[in-house]
Amino acid sequence: MLKNKKKHVFSIDVEDWYQGIELPFNDWTKYEKRVEYGMKKLLKLMTKNNVKSTCFILGKVAEEHPQLVKEISKAGHEVASHGFSHEKIYDLTPKVFREQLHRSVGYLEDLTGEKVIGHRAPYFSITKDSLWALDILAEEGILYDSSIHPVFNYRYGIPGANRLASIIETEIGIKLLEIPVSTYPLRKVNLPVGGGAYLRIYPYFFLKKCLRTLEKKGETIGIYVHPWELDPEHPKITLPFRVSATHYLNLRSTEKKVDSLLSDFNFAPYKVVFKELLKGIR
Numbered sequence: 069m070l071k072n073k074k075k076h077v078f079s080i081d082v083e084d085w086y087q088g089i090e091l092p093f094n095d096w097t098k099y100e101k102r103v104e105y106g107m108k109k110l111l112k113l114m115t116k117n118n119v120k121s122t123c124f125i126l127g128k129v130a131e132e133h134p135q136l137v138k139e140i141s142k143a144g145h146e147v148a149s150h151g152f153s154h155e156k157i158y159d160l161t162p163k164v165f166r167e168q169l170h171r172s173v174g175y176l177e178d179l180t181g182e183k184v185i186g187h188r189a190p191y192f193s194i195t196k197d198s199l200w201a202l203d204i205l206a207e208e209g210i211l212y213d214s215s216i217h218p219v220f221n222y223r224y225g226i227p228g229a230n231r232l233a234s235i236i237e238t239e240i241g242i243k244l245l246e247i248p249v250s251t252y253p254l255r256k257v258n259l260p261v262g263g264g265a266y267l268r269i270y271p272y273f274f275l276k277k278c279l280r281t282l283e284k285k286g287e288t289i290g291i292y293v294h295p296w297e298l299d300p301e302h303p304k305i306t307l308p309f310r311v312s313a314t315h316y317l318n319l320r321s322t323e324k325k326v327d328s329l330l331s332d333f334n335f336a337p338y339k340v341v342f343k344e345l346l347k348g349i350r
């Protein structure tokens with residue numbers, strides 16, 4: 069079947085399996101590094117389906133795997149920032165957030181020779197308690213952000229936030245384009261359909277139906293995955309139930325679902341899909 073020509077965004081939060089499950093940063097050295105395994109699977113799937121993505125890369129990953137960052141960039145994917153230490157932004161001070169953003173963007177720009185203009189917070193942690201981060205992002209030269217999730221979740225979300233891309237004027241008067249990942253509006257809540265655990269929980273036919281409906285309404289779909297979601301053999305460790313309940317769920321289903329998504333929909337990087345809106349930013 070021919071794909072609809074409308075271009076959507078496919079993104080990867082490039083972090084290792086132990087970096088997004090609330091383990092202390094100082095303990096990360098204890099765990100087996102496997103980010104390259106899952107990332108290379110994703111690179112292959114994207115090549116096979118002729119898809120270019122945006123990779124929100126964690127600064128710590130860039131520090132430890134510089135060749136991987138170069139490989140991602142050389143393959144034509146957009147490189148953007150996922151912060152440095154994967155702590156929730158509302159747990160950081162503005163000063164530490166700025167330092168970590170600076171460090172992460174510095175690594176990425178040195179490795180790729182390209183300006184970083186996009187950011188996604190760890191755990192979508194720009195909430196009502198950390199809206200100050202938008203000012204810092206804008207001040208540091210970031211043009212678009214994809215961190216506000218208009219859903220209810222124990223860890224993140226601003227349920228009433230705009231579901232679609234919108235220009236935010238920050239407190240200091242600098243503009244930033246906020247681009248949430250996809251949600252499906254139900255009567256009272258928004259159903260997350262953009263990726264992560266939900267991609268693994270829903271049967272593919274259901275996910276595809278929701279996304280097609282959004283596409284028919286003219287919306288740009290935003291999908292995200294992590295390299296470890298394509299690495300079902302990564303170590304199983306004991307975690308608090310609220311974390312383990314989603315982290316290890318249905319990992320074997322991810323690869324096939326991502327392959328189907330990349331084949332059924334048309335994707336390009338954020339900086340390409342939102343080019344016109346980004347022109348209105350600065």
Ligand SMILES: [Zn+2]
Pocket residue numbers: 081083088150154189190191
């Ligand atoms: Zn993350």
